Amino acid sequence: MxxxxxxxxxxxDDGTTALGSGERRxxxxxxxxxxxTVDETNAAIGVARLHLQEMTALDAMLGLIQNDLFDLGADLSVPQREGKAERLRVVASQVERLEKDIDSLNADLAPLTSFILPGGTPGAAYLHLARTICRRAERMVVELASQPAEPVSEAAIxxxxRLSDFLFVASRAANHNGGNDVLWVPGQNR
Structure with missing residues (x-):
């Protein structure tokens, strides 16, 4: 607890912070x-949820994700070390649940014929914002994992x-199952 x-x-105050292991960086x-940046993603999802309360199934999915993101933050805050007692880690079942939720939301969506611009309903717009923050977090996590002395679990990556994929599909669901999607029109303003 x-x-x-x-x-x-x-x-x-000296410009350092403690990792979950106690090591200062x-x-x-x-x-x-x-x-x-994972925490920033979580905050953006929290704002999106304010606009999605009537979508109870999606809101419930997002609530589970917010908890998962704290798990992911805890995972990342303690580097994996050989021979050390294992801390809280993201596990494969969390990834699998995200995949099932993506499939569930995607089943009601029409196939895409264009890229989508962030927008539509307020909830969808905030989910797009969360998606872009999530992509930045992903780039950082992958870069971190590429460092020999900075292990990151495969499940965390x-x-x-998968979360950015979920947020994209969720934004379409929040846009009345794609009905309010704002489609990109290539070269429209030339």
């Missing part, structure tokens, strides 16, 4: 940036990749 009695500790460290 997490207990937060004091919100400020002053330990970060600069606040601009790639690992810190990666889980910080899969989860963040």
């Amino acid at each position: 997490v207990v937060l009695n004091r919100i400020y500790t002053r330990t970060g 600069p606040k601009y460290d790639l690992r810190v940036a990666a889980y910080g 899969q989860y963040i990749n």
Whole structure:
């Protein structure tokens, strides 16, 4: 259980922060940036949910995802080390649940004939924003994983990749199952 009695500790006043392992890193460290951007994704999903409360099934999916994103942040905040007791990690079943939710939402959508511009309903627009933040988080997580001394689990990478797909399909669902999608018209303004 997490207990937060004091919100400020002053330990970060020197420009460092503690990983979940207790190791201190600069606040601009790639690992810190990666889980910080995962947190930013979570906040954007929270804003989207304010506009999707009438879509109870989608809102429930997003609620599970928000919890998963805290799991992902915890996973990323403690680098995997050989011989160390395992901490909270994203697992394959979380990725599988996302895939099932994508398939469920996508079943009611017409096939795409154009790229979609972010917009339509407010909920869809915020889901598009969450998707783009998620893609930035994914780029950071993949870059982090490419560093020899910065292990990242395969499930964590899969989860963040699948999440951006989910957010795209969810934005279409929030756009009245694609009825309010704003389609890109190539060269329209030439």
